[in-house]
Each structure stands twice: as structure tokens, then as C-alpha cells.
Amino acid sequence: MQADQLFKPLPSRTPYAPAEERYKPSDVLAKLRQWLNNVGLSRTAVKLTTSHRESVTIRTNKWTGEAESFEVSQMWLLRANRDKVDRALEAAVDRAKPRTTDPRTGAPLSEAEQRETKYGTIAANYLRNAGLSEWRVQVQDTVNGKDGTLGAADYGAKTILLQRNHLRTADRDAIISTIQHEAAHAKAGQGNGHNHIWKHEAVLLGLSNPTANSFGQENDRQLRAGTAKVKDVAGGGVARGPHRGQFVDRAKPREVRQEEARERKAARALDPEMIEALKLKYLKKFKQPFDESGLSIPELLQMAARRELD
Structure with a gap:
């Protein structure tokens, strides 16, 4: 008698609904996908998980708060009847759908x-x-x-x-x-x-x-990482350039690419921080503020290119 009491089956936390009252997982996914499409959430992913969670989990984007995926627990589908599933799906879609009023x-x-x-x-x-x-x-x-x-x-x-x-x-x-x-x-x-x-x-x-x-x-420039990345806007394909991370558009004539390279170089050369650093070098070498020298910025850059400020 004591053994029967100790080893008797434990009651299930959630009773299983009869098989005829449950959805097939594929039917649930199709229904959820259709509901999401109807409310303008066609880009939202739908998938089954092996989680023991009840109902539906909505995964949202960290930055925008948009619903990125609806995850339905397979364990829950094995237990819940169709009415319960429908109510949970409707509530989940209602929480994530865009405001219409x-x-x-x-x-x-x-x-x-x-x-x-x-x-x-x-x-x-x-x-x-x-x-x-x-x-x-x-x-x-x-x-x-x-x-x-x-x-x-x-x-x-x-x-x-x-x-x-x-x-x-x-x-x-x-x-x-x-x-x-x-x-x-x-x-x-x-x-x-x-x-x-x-x-x-x-x-x-x-x-x-x-x-x-x-x-x-x-x-046309990818400024992050300090490399040039030119888009393939004319359908000519993209080739790797001489430097790692640099790309060159084959569809552009060589003269155009060279002119773009000169523009990028000039833009980098006119960086305010670089100009201030060169002015400081001028002051240290000639003991005179650059602004009082009567020289122009291009002349200062030429002096730097000739290493006259080192």
C-alpha cells in the first residue's frame, strides 16, 4: 500500500485535450501566417519551438520594438484545444498589429x-x-x-x-x-x-x-572602417581593389574612378582636426602662428606633403 502511494503516477499539470479537439501544428502555423498578413505583418516570421511555455511568444526587435517572430510552443499545442489556441493567437496578433484607429x-x-x-x-x-x-x-x-x-x-x-x-x-x-x-x-x-x-x-x-x-x-563611400566601397550602379560587377576592404566598380571609366579617388583624398585632407594638427606643427617649427603667416591652407598641405613640417 505504501509502495502504491509512493510510485503512483503524478497528475499532469495541464490535462491533454482530446485529439479531435486539438490543432495540427501545420494548421496553426498557416492560420497564424494568414492573420499576420491580414494586419500588415507579412514580414514577421512564424515558427514552432520546443519550449514548455504556454501560448505564443513574440520576439521583438531590440531597437524598433517591431514584432520579428511569433514562436508557438509544440508542447502547448499537444495539450490545448482549438478554442484556447484561437484565443491565444488572436490576443498575440492584437498586441503586435499596427494601430488602425x-x-x-x-x-x-x-x-x-x-x-x-x-x-x-x-x-x-x-x-x-x-x-x-x-x-x-x-x-x-x-x-x-x-x-x-x-x-x-x-x-x-x-x-x-x-x-x-x-x-x-x-x-x-x-x-x-x-x-x-x-x-x-x-x-x-x-x-x-x-x-x-x-x-x-x-x-x-x-x-x-x-x-x-x-x-x-x-x-558611394563607405566611411566606416576608412575604406572606399563603390556601388555597382551600372551592372558592371564589383572587383576587389589593391587594398583590403576596397572595392572598385568596373562599370565606371578609369578617369571617373581616379577623379572620385582625388575627391575622397581631398575631403580627408581637409579634415578640421588634421588642419589644426598641421597648424600646431607649423607653430612649433617656425615659432609663428600659421594664421599670421599669410599662407593659405593648400600651401600648408603642400608643405606637409613635402615633409617640411616634420
Whole structure:
């Protein structure tokens, strides 16, 4: 009797539903995929897991807060009946779907207004995850009174300003680049403009091409890692150049590539920090401030190239 008491089967924590009342895993995935497509989450992944968790787990992007995947526990599907599964799937999709009505009035939002709301939320989540929780996001018709400005950082009010039309019409990558660009300004601090401090913060925040006009518009230079990477814009293929990490577009004529190389070299030579360093070398060697010498910046660069300042 004691042995029977000790070794009797333990009751299951969650009773199994009858087989005829349960979904097949493939049916659940198809249903969840269809529901996600219906609410505009077609890019969200759906997969089964071996987790013992109940219901559905939503994995979100660290920076944007967007739902990246819905993970359904196989162990849960073995136990739950169809009604329970349907309720859990509906609740999960409802938590992640984009807002379609105005929370204040309940009025339906247009497609453009939904995009504006979506990317405004993404910008707020991005700032919070970037360590800028004290900053807020404000959408304006014109930023700083200029129609062509897509975003700006208001340091006094600690606010990222985003252009309304940009959020409503631009593609996702362009909008994310604008948000990253302005977040880098907030991290770098006032007075740094687009200098090396801003570029450093931009790279850390995920901006692949930190340049002064990088509002989602990729230039021909990859400034991160200090190498040149030219896009294959004419379909001629990309070949590796003489330096590691450097790429050359075969479709461009040699003269064009050489001119672009000279422009890149001139841009690097006119770096304000480098100019200040050369002025300091001039002062140490000639005991006279460069600004009082009557020489021009190109002449200073020529002296440096001839190693007259070493």
C-alpha cells in the first residue's frame, strides 16, 4: 500500500485535450501566417519551438520594438484545444498589429496616418533603447521651417523632429536611417555637427553610412572602417581593389574612378582636426602662428606633403 502511494503516477499539470479537439501544428502555423498578413505583418516570421511555455511568444526587435517572430510552443499545442489556441493567437496578433484607429477619438486612421503613427512609435522605442529615454519624438509638417529637411535634433527641448511627409511616403530603410542620423546628433551633443564624434555615435547606433546628407540616401563611400566601397550602379560587377576592404566598380571609366579617388583624398585632407594638427606643427617649427603667416591652407598641405613640417 505504501509502495502504491509512493510510485503512483503524478497528475499532469495541464490535462491533454482530446485529439479531435486539438490543432495540427501545420494548421496553426498557416492560420497564424494568414492573420499576420491580414494586419500588415507579412514580414514577421512564424515558427514552432520546443519550449514548455504556454501560448505564443513574440520576439521583438531590440531597437524598433517591431514584432520579428511569433514562436508557438509544440508542447502547448499537444495539450490545448482549438478554442484556447484561437484565443491565444488572436490576443498575440492584437498586441503586435499596427494601430488602425486614433486612440483619442476612435476614428479610423488613413494608410498615411498609420505609417506616421508606426514610425513615430519606432522612433520613440529606438531612442529609449539607445539610452535616450529623456528625449521625445515630434512630427512636424516642416522641420525648422525648411521643406527639404527630413529631421533635426532640438537640444534645448530634447526632442527629435521628423518631417511628416517623410514618415508617410518614404520607404522603411530611409526612415530608419533618418531616425538613426538624428539619434546620433542627440548622443554626440550640441556643437559637434557632423564631425568625428557624431560619426562615431552614428556607427554605434547602426547607421551604415554616416555622412552629412545620409537621410536614408546611400552615397558611394563607405566611411566606416576608412575604406572606399563603390556601388555597382551600372551592372558592371564589383572587383576587389589593391587594398583590403576596397572595392572598385568596373562599370565606371578609369578617369571617373581616379577623379572620385582625388575627391575622397581631398575631403580627408581637409579634415578640421588634421588642419589644426598641421597648424600646431607649423607653430612649433617656425615659432609663428600659421594664421599670421599669410599662407593659405593648400600651401600648408603642400608643405606637409613635402615633409617640411616634420
